[in-house]
Amino acid sequence: MGKGRTRAVETGPNLSVSTTSSLSIASGPVYYPSEDEFRDPLEYILKIRPEAEPYGICKIVPPKNWNPPFALNLDSFTFPTKTQAIHQLQVRPASCDSKTFELEYNRFLEGHCGKKLKKRVVFEGEELDLCKLFNAVRRYGGYDKVMKEKKWGEVFRFVRLGKKISECAKHVLSQLYREHLYDYEVYYKRLNHERAKGRKRGIHEDAKSENKVKVSSSKRRRKNSDHEKVKGCKEEEEEVLDQICEQCRSGLHGEVMLLCDRCNKGWHIYCLSPPLKQVPPGNWYCFECLNSEKDSFGFVPGKQFSLEAFRRLADRAKKKWFGSGSASRVQIEKKFWEIVEGSAGEVEVLYGSDLDTSVYGSGFPRSSDQRPESVELKAWEEYCRSPWNLNNLPKLKGSMLQAVHHNITGVMVPWLYIGMLFSAFCWHFEDHCFYSMNYLHWGEPKCWYSVPGSEASAFEKVMRSCLPDLFDAQPDLLFQLVTMLNPSVLRENGVPVYSVLQEPGNFVITFPKSYHGGFNLGLNCAEAVNFAPADWLPHGGSAAELYQLYRKAAVLSHEELLCVVAKSDWDSKASAYLRKELLRIYTKEKTWRERLWKSGIIRSSPMSPRKHPEFVGTEEDPTCIICKQYLYLSAVVCRCRPSAFVCLEHWEHLCECKSMKLRLLYRHTLAELADLVLLVDKHASEEILSSDSLQRNISSSNQLTASRKKVKGAHITYAQLAEQWLSRSCKVLQSPFSGDAYTNLLKEAEQFLWAGSEMDSVRNVVKNLTRARKWAQGIRECISKIKTWSPGGGFEKVPLKLVNKLLSVDSMPCDEPGYLELKGYAKEAKLLVQDIDAALSTCSKIDELELLYSRACSSPVHVKRSEKLSKKISLAKVCIDSARKLISDKRPEAIEVDILQKLKAEILELQVQIQETETLSDLLSQAEACQARCRSVLTGSVTLKDVEVLLQEMGSFTVIVPELRLLKQYHSDTSSWIARVNDIMKNGHQREDQNNVINELNRILEDGASLKIQVDELPLVKTELKKACCREKALKARDTKIALDCLQQLLAEAVVLQIESEELFLSLSRELAVALQWEESAKSVLARKAQMSEFEDLIRISEDIVPIAPSSHDIKYAISEAKSWLNNSRPFLGSVLSGSPTSCSLLKLGDLKELVSQSRFLKITLEEQVVLETVLKNCMEWQQDASSVLRDVDCLYDMTDIGDGRSNSLISKIEHLLTLLESVIKAGLSLHLDFPEIPKLQNASSTLQWCNRVLSLCYLTPSYEDVDSLMDIAEHLSIICSSFTLLSSLIVGLKWLKNVSEVISAPFKSKACKLTDAEEMLAKYQDINISFPVMVAKLTDATCKHRLWQEQVHQFFSLELGERSWSQIMQLKECGKSSFFTCAELDMVLSEVEKVEKWKQRCMNSLANFAGDENTLLYSLQKIKESLDRSLYVYEKSQGCQQACCFMCCADVSEDLEFLTCSTCKDCYHLQCVGNRNHAEVYVCSYCQLLEGGTAPYVGSGILGQNGNYSDLKLLSELVSIDGNFCVRVEERDTLQHIVDQAYACKMCLTEIVEFELSYRDKDLSVIRKKLTTALKAIGMAGVHDHQSDCNLEWALARYSWRVQVTRLLDALEKGLEKPSIQQIQHHLKEGEAINILPEDHFRMKLSELKVVGLQWADRAKKVAADSGALGLDEVYELIAEGESLPVCLKKELELLRARSMLHCICRKPYDKRSMIACSQCGEWYHTKCVKLLSPPKFFICAACMPGMENLVSSLHSSDQER
Secondary structure: OOOOOOOOEEOOHHHOOOEEOOOOEEEOOEEOOOOOHHHOHHHHHHHHHHHHHHHOEEEEOOOOOOOOOOOOOOOOOEEEEEEEEHHHOOOOOOOEOHHHHHHHHHHHHHHHHOOOOOOOOEEOOEEOOHHHHHHHHHHOOOHHHHHHHOOHHHHHHHHOOOOOOOHHHHHHHHHHHHHHOHHHHHHHHHHHHHHHHHHHHOOOOOHHHHHHHHHHHHHHHOOOOOOOOOOOHHHHHHHHHHOOEOOOOOOOOHHHEEEOOOOOOEEEOOOOOOOOOOOOOOOOOOHHHHEOOOOOOOOEEEEEEEHHHHHHHHHHHHHHHHOOOOOOHHHHHHHHHHHHOOOOOOOEEEEEEEEEHHHHOOOOOOOOOOOOOOOOHHHHHHHHHOOOOOOOHHHOOOOHHHHEOOOOEOOOEOEEEEEOOOOEEEEEOOHHHOEEEEEEEEEOOEEEEEEOHHHHHHHHHHHHHHOHHHHHHOOOHHHOOOOOOOHHHHHHOOOOOEEEEEOOOOEEEEOOOOEEEEEEOOOEEEEEEEEOOHHHHHHHHHHHHHHHHOOOOOOOOHHHHHHHHHHOOOOHHHHHHHHHHHHHHHHHHHHHHHHHHHOOOOEEEEOOOOOOOOOEOOOOOOEOOOOOOEOOOEEEEEOOEEEEEEOHHHHHHOOOOOHHHEEEEEOOOHHHHHHHHHHHHHOOOOOOOOHHHHHHHHHHHOOHHHOEEEEOOEEEEHHHHHHHHHHHHHHHHHOEOOHHHHHHHHHHHHHHHOOOHHHHHHHHHHHHHHHHHHHHHHHHHHHHHHHHOOOOOOOOOEEHHHHHHHHOOOOOOOEOOOHHHHHHHHHHHHHHHHHHHHHHHOOEOHHHHHHHHHHHHOOOEEOOHHHHHHHHHHHHHHHHHHHHHHHHOOOOOOEEHHHHHHHHHHHHHHOEOOOOHHHHHHHHHHHHHHHHHHHHHHHOOOOHHHHHHHHHHOOOOOEEOHHHHHHHHHHHHHHHHHHHHHHHHHHHHHOOOHHHHHHHHHHHHHHHHOOOOOOOOHHHHHHHHHHHHHHHHHHHHHHOOEEHHHHHHHHHHHHHOOOOOOHHHHHHHHHHHHHHHHHHHHHHHHHOOOOHHHHHHHHHHHOOOOEEOOOHHHHHHHHHHHHHHHHHHHHHHHHHHHOOOOOOOOEOHHHHHHHHHHHHHOOOOOOHHHHHHHHHHHHHHHHHHHHHHHHHHHHHHOOOOOEOOOOOOHHHHHHHHHHHHHHHHHHHHHOOEOOOHHHHHHHHHHHHHHHHHHHHOOOOOOOHHHHHHHHHHHHHOOOOOOOOHHHHHHHHHHHHHHHHHHHHOOOOOOOOOOHHHHHHHHHHHHHOOEOOHHHHHHHHHHHHHHHHHHHHHHHHHOOOHHHOOHHHHHHHHHHHHHOOOOOHHHHHHHHHHHHHHHHHHHHHHHOHHHHOOOOOHHHHHHHHHHHHHHHHHHHHHHOOOOOOOOOEOOOOOOOOOOEEEOOOOOOEEEHHHHOOOOOOOOOOOHHHHHHHHOOOOOOOOOHHHOOOOOEEHHHHHHHHHOOOOOOOOOHHHHHHHHHHHHHHHHHHHHHHHHHHHHHOOOOOOHHHHHHHHHHHHHHHHOOEEOHHHHHHHHHHHHHHHHHHHHHHHHHHHHOOOOOOEHHHHHHHHHHHHHOOOOOOOHHHHHHHHHHHHHHHHHHHHHHHHOOOOOOOHHHHHHHHHHHHOOOOEOHHHHHHHHHHHOOEOOOOEOOOOOOEEEOOOOOOEEEOOOOOOOOOOOOOOOOOOOOOOHHHHHHHHHHHHHO
């Protein structure tokens, strides 16, 4: 944008902005601040906020001069990562626990459907997780919406992750849901609707709703079943208290505690996140049971990576998705959302997120970090201080976080992010709704999405509606940062979304409460931190309320931050926001403190003050056990739970103690909070309400003084209570001091101290009372201690300072009589102090001081001066002991001078008279004199003799003098050095290790130079060092070779040092003479270019000579050059001499020429030079011959007359050239050189051979493979691209031949050829220069045959449908497939045949039970038709129609086999079919046995088709209806149509029987039994079954079985054998209702009558049994008799009545409410009053068991009572 503008910005769609093309998401604003605007980030953000905040996000592009260095060392930087499953950020199943779902689902089935889930639901061979399926359908809006929008594919991805689904599987999945879960979904929606209505009504709607809560909760608390004995109230209360809340760990408030219906753990409804207002209807499960750890989703910690390793991983990932090329943002963004929405498979990436920069380092420079060498110091320091450095941003002036003391990672300390392609940050807003700033250091861009804070509620609503299952499992899902939703979905639901593309060097700002998320487009490094300008404060308050609602722990205390900022030096721009927030928390605190006071909480105390109140977070505040929020301003506690704290809003949930036992803790009074508000208001601008008006508002809103509550039966205001307290306090202050009265007043005052300024008078009086009580108690304690103290008694003295403090008050706070008594004790102590001061100020004797100290010890008042006196006495004694020890020590150098001086100074300082002082002074004087003498010696020129004289004189001195010690050390060092010199001078020249001698002499010289005493031996040592160096060189020359001139120089040096006569130097002189003679011989040989042997002799002689001659190098170089030349020539020489190459590779001709040229410069004469020159000459001659042959070949290539190759002698010419080429190639190869002509000759030979092969095909019928191989050879030889006439003509002809052979002789006809293609080939044959007569004839014959076959096909399809046979079309198919050509007629024939064969195969698959492996389809259909004929026979026989004889269970109608006749139904059965039986016994068939037994299978068991050899009617009907347009007549299809018609006839007969049974109401069951027997037999014979008809028959059999069982029960009753119990009757009625027995049914009506009679009598019996004897015994006996005569067995009720009618005690009365006791021996019950007992004793024995013991029992009982 233009530089002249103060601010440059790109804005949203309404302000002319581009949109993201892939998702059509509008872009957020982009700002380009100038350098001046960029100086203050908070000021600039404040400037753009009105425009940018409606977008929730903006991008800031810094000025061009902003270029901070990257501070991290990338080579050593390592970081941890997290694994992100991108495909599950949106499309993932909720972490539901399948066991909990199964429990709830089974409860639903039992309660609403009367059944259980007895078997697994199987889908595609695996068990189907109904929990996941239910949640997946909920995700997409329920069953109806999924069916309407066809979302079963998406549902399947939830159920079976990573698998594909077919259309058939989708249909099966929908059917399974409809069958098993649709009813549960309806129930679930209704239950949620009821819960939502309950939440709207609230828990305190009316008294009835409270009762409902209690009933519902008690329902949840009940553990006893209907069959268990209910225990007493006390036991229930104990059981309730055993259950504790998992959140607040309290077992109290049981009426609002929910118990999980699976794990039985408890939660208060107010402890849940978010809390519930009332107990929900239906079953309830905790989040631990609803969520499965196995399916829980989160970002799993990954590996630790170096940046280089992570870079390689990121590059591989991007290459995998988009290849090595670059990808646009649109492509990447589109692919990302495809992955998120689950349509791109499983994708996992790594993200180095939330890296604490205090641990891993920051990308921005910091003063504590080491500066890289590549960064200048000035730039480093500039960016260290920059306000845009994210390490500085939170603590800038104007930021509310300045007051935060501790480093909160991510908030106060930046986080670092290392991202790769698709690594994402999910939808969230910042902690405490802070602003956030993100800076991209380097790498690929980041893509951001944002929803403005004003639309946060709309965003959350859409998220909940789109992901209902996830929010049900985790209501706080948006706090987890693990969920994404496509922005296009938000836009479709009316939520505005904006996008920003952040590039390296850009800042991205997110505003408070703005939901944002995004992903990385590749490898990058970013850094982010929170900050909080003044306008954030209201958002921080709403965030604190949100944390409280969701029971989330806060990062910091918002109330503490407000108070600390208000007390600090804050910016005036924050006044309005700060004042508003402070007024809010003031109002909130005042309201809740008033409620607590009205509720009876009158005890209060201030919290302990902070050590550093100017900072936030220096001390950890307690948190509320309910909402987990910091309790900075106030809290409520109770002594019953000393470690538990709650906020004022949750005080009722702390415990169940009375409110008067609770205590309010507060940090500030309401007056102090009001002062804070007024303090802030002073800095506000004129636009804001003035301080006076604000004061009036605070005063007018403060209605606490007018608040009333009931006290001792009367209503009284807060102010009246305060006035009463003030009146009592004045009276107490004027009366003599009483501790109890003061304590009671202070306790009462606690209810006023937390209030506002209206209670300042109370606070002042409390201060006076507190001061007076403390003063009076202090006086009494002092007097008590003084009186009880005695020497050695172990009691503590009273400090005089405390006494003076108590007596120094200006006016007595209260009337305390002990004041004057304490004053007397103080006077005595002051006199003692004066005496001690006098003794300490003068030089006293030790005896006088000890006497005064004993006087101080006997005083009961502690005088601090006595401690100083005691210390002086102790120090004096220590000095005396030290002086005596020093004087008595006579050892040399045993006493330090410093100790003497220190001791003398201490004695003088003490001012104590000591006798040893004079002796110490004399000893110190002697030491000082010795010290002065030594110093004089050290300062002058020191000689060894002077030092020895001084040391001899001072050898026995007892005081340690440092200078004397130093002289001794100098003397010792000098003596040692002289001894070393004498030793080396004595034998140094004789030693072989002159190197060590040199080192020793060097060390001696160094040590001698450092001596402090002068010595005369130094010059001698230097001379000896030079000689040793010369000897060392001579030894090296003797042992190693040395240059001739160096040896001459060494001998000259020995002459100078006068050591040339030594044997070492004499031997070196002799070696020098020999070397000079050898040098002259060498120069002569080099000059005349001698033979190799002479050079080698010289080298051999030089090995024994020590000096190295100058010509030795030239001799060696000449030999080396000659040998190198011979070595290079060896391959050429070897091939010439042996006739074969010496290596596998050919020799280079150029190398041969080079070797011949090099031989002329050698200094040695060699014979091999002549041999190589001869070889070179032969090679040049061969090259000329090869060139001639190649020219002949080129002439042949230019021939144009080809024909068949024989008539023009072309083949013979080719063969002649091939022979010539072979000989030339052979001669060239024998030379073993790499001639460039050899490849050309070989290529020409191969090409001519190929031409010869092509010409040989003219009179043959080649195979396709042969022609194809010749084409491959042509490509390999580069013949196709040749420009020669012969070769190009042969290629054209070969291509034509390949096309023809592909049609005629290709093995699999790889290429479909049409008839027109063959005709075109024949036409092209005329244009080629080569003839193929055989192939032309074959192609012409094939075209004629194919035209004839086409005519036969047309004749077949012109026939009528009935005339077209299956064999004819199969014959046409075989002929057509064997033809060379393809055509429409062949496709039509193959299509019709395939259609019929597919239909037959489907039929065979459906009839696999009948067909077997060898039987045909027609045979199987005939078998089914026969079975249906027998089934129809059974139905018609039952209707009285006469048919041919038919045997049950068998298709064989032959009467020759033995058979049996059923005695019941009179049907016949072959003996071999029913098993061998005795003819004499009566036979009853299995069908009649089943029905006579009355035991029918349960519905759905499938027992009717248990043999499995049948086909499904529905499937057969589909086979008949599909593919009806066959072009030929198919016999099997006609048979199948007849079978379906028969099957429907059987179904109609079965339906009539079932309908008859359902409507039957009579008592006679034989009619139904006969019809059901017919149906069973018919179905058993039929080979086709219908599922629905079978189910209907099973229901009919179940009803028949029920009637049989009821008949038996009623028969037993009529015969007097057994009465049915009421439970049996109810069970049968319930079962009959479940299987659709009509109410008008005879048996159901009978059971209903019995039930009514039994229940009426049972109700009467229960009432009588519980009437405590109200009904007379005669009437009870009549009732028992009536019950015994009933047709229903009521055993339990009869036992209750018999127990009720039993007579007890000596009064012979039945059981009543009076207290009774049982005899410990006989168990007989007695009324306690009748046996004269006041209360039941532990043991009781009746008079019947122990006669005469009545008085004894009474006396024992009375003695127990007295005890």
